[in-house]
Amino acid sequence: MNSRRHFLGGAFAMAALPVATAALARLPELVMQDQAGTMPPLHPATGRPYRPVATLNGWTLPWRMNAGVKEFHLVAEPVVREMAPGMQAHLWGYNGQSPGPTIEVVEGDQVRIFVTNRLPERTSIHWHGQRLPNGMDGVAGLTQPAIPPGKTYVYEFTARxxxxxMYHPHADEMTQMAMGMMGAWVTHPRGRHPLIADVERDFIFLINAYDIDPGSYTPRTSTMTDFNLWSWNSRIFPGIDTLNVRQGDRVRVRVGNLSMTNHPIHLHGHEFTVTGTDGGPVPPAARWPDVSVDVAVGQMRQIEFLADEEGDWAFHCHKSHHTMNAMGHDVPNMIGIDHRDIARKIVGLVPDYMVMGERGMGDMAEMSMPLPDNTVPMMGGKGPFGSVEMGGMFSVLKVRKGQNPGDYSDPGWFRHPAGTVAYEWGGEVDEPARGAADAAASAGAGGAALKVRKPNAHGGH
Structure with a gap:
């Protein structure tokens, strides 16, 4: 069920932990979402006002006010997530999605979250980075009993x-987080804050990763290093939405990392500063301009910049293998190998055979290769000038003069002013000057030999 409804009003008596099944009829309405697009920010209709965030390929969970308490209802359950058009994954998440919906509150809010477990095993929720009573911290076996399947537990604390x-399980983490169980949490300041600036656009997403064989649907939960799908909010390029802003907007992007490695997140065309972490706002004296920020495992990073350069600007992880979609880890390097003779023989036996990788991986983006069901190409994104040759953790910041305030819709591709696009040189290109020894070596057996002189102390190496 796809729903953006507000929770129904009405008071009820809060049951003890766990909540009895008979009390479910009095719980806040269970709101679900099965769409993979970026939902518009959810402006608060009740409670203290704030400027809401836009969750990349996600949404914000509605709430109801009950006697001054802001109440939410999360359900942990198996979900089907479209990672990109043409590929779905069978994951675990919350309220129909992986990651679950973003929770937005205001500093000082009294918050009550009902968590219903529809998984086949017990779970809990840890409120990552929050100051709260120890018994609400969500570590199964340490601060609370685990939530059994079919039961509902209540967490209640003040957003201090x-x-x-972030929020995520602290029960069977290897399985539950590898299956996509996580979500974002934003606590807005109650009023003007000396370290938190007002912005016109505020985006948030979580980094996660999966190991899903081409043609299959369910992640391998025992994988430690060899992931093949690197994702933002369980989406892979070209399935990741663009970040659409108005030229001159002050933009904040909040990034959380719940994968198993660090990610250097890089923005083209602009400089930003890191203004916050999950530990709180960064004092101005500790900030510096940068174009990449490394987000380590279990960290949140909050960057801000002035979107003053029009265009379509790449925004991606700078680990090159993290901007590709599923591929095998044992693919040999075929660069420079002449396949012509063997390819002719193989085509006689296998008419659809295609040589891959002899000029690098870029050619594969242009191939119309048959793929297994439920698989996307390694580099499937298309741009206005052809293949973008990217996948995985890649998106585009679209800055436009004509984007209306508060309009998060995609404005289409940028129209470059005349004379501002790289072009082919039409004149002649001189051969580079070479020394006599280099010229002689190049004319010989394909290149100059590498000569190495080692120090005596290392002669045995």
Whole structure:
């Protein structure tokens, strides 16, 4: 069921932990979402006002007010997530999605979250980075009993400090987080804050990764290093939405990492500063301009910049293998190998055979190769000038003069002013000057020999 409804009003008596099944009829309405697009920010209709965030390929969970308490209802359950058009994954998540919906509150809010477990095993929720009573911290076996399948538990605490946080299980983490169980939490400041600036656009997403064989649907949960799908909010390029802003907007992007490695997140065309972590706002004296920020495992990073350069600007992880979609880890390097003779023989036996990788991997983006069901190409994104030759953790910041305030829709591709696009040189190109020894070596057996002189102390190496 796809729903953006507000929770129904009405008071009820809060049951003890766990909540009895008979009390479910009095719980806040269970709101679900099965769409993979970026939902518009959910402006608060009740409670203290704030400027809401836009969750990349996600949404914000509605709430109801009950006697001054902001109440939410999360359900942990198996979900089907479209990672990109043409590929779905069978994951675990919350309220129909992986990651689950973003929770937005205001500093000082009294918050009550009902968590219903529809998984085949017990679970819990840890409110990553929050200051709260020890018994609400969500570590199964340490601070609470685990939530059994079919049961609903209640978490209640005050949102004590503003910032960007996460929620995720602290029960069977290897399985549950590898299956996609996580979500974002934003606590907005109650009023003007000396370290938190007002912005016109505020985006948030979580980094996660999966090991899903081409043609299959369910991640391998025992994988430690060899992931093949690197994703933002369980989406892979070209399935990741663009970040659409108005030229001159001050933009904040909040990034959380719940994968198993670090990610250097890089923005083209602009400089930004890191203004916050899950520990709180960064003092101005500790900030510096940068174009990449490394987000380590279990961290949140909050960057801000002025979107003053029009265009379509790449925004991606700078680990090159993290901007590709599923591929095998044992693919040999075929660069420079002449396949012509063997290819002719193989085509006689296998008419659809195609040589891959002899000029690098870029050619594969142009091939119309048959793929297994439920698989996307390694580099399937198309741009206005052809293949983008990217996958995985890649998106585009679209800055436009004509984008209306508060309009998050995609404006289409940028129209470059005349004379501002790289072009082919039409004149002649001189051969580079070479020394006599280099010229002689190049004319010989394909290149100059590498000569190495080692120090005596290392002669045995």
């Amino acid at each position: 400090r503003p910032g960007t946080f």
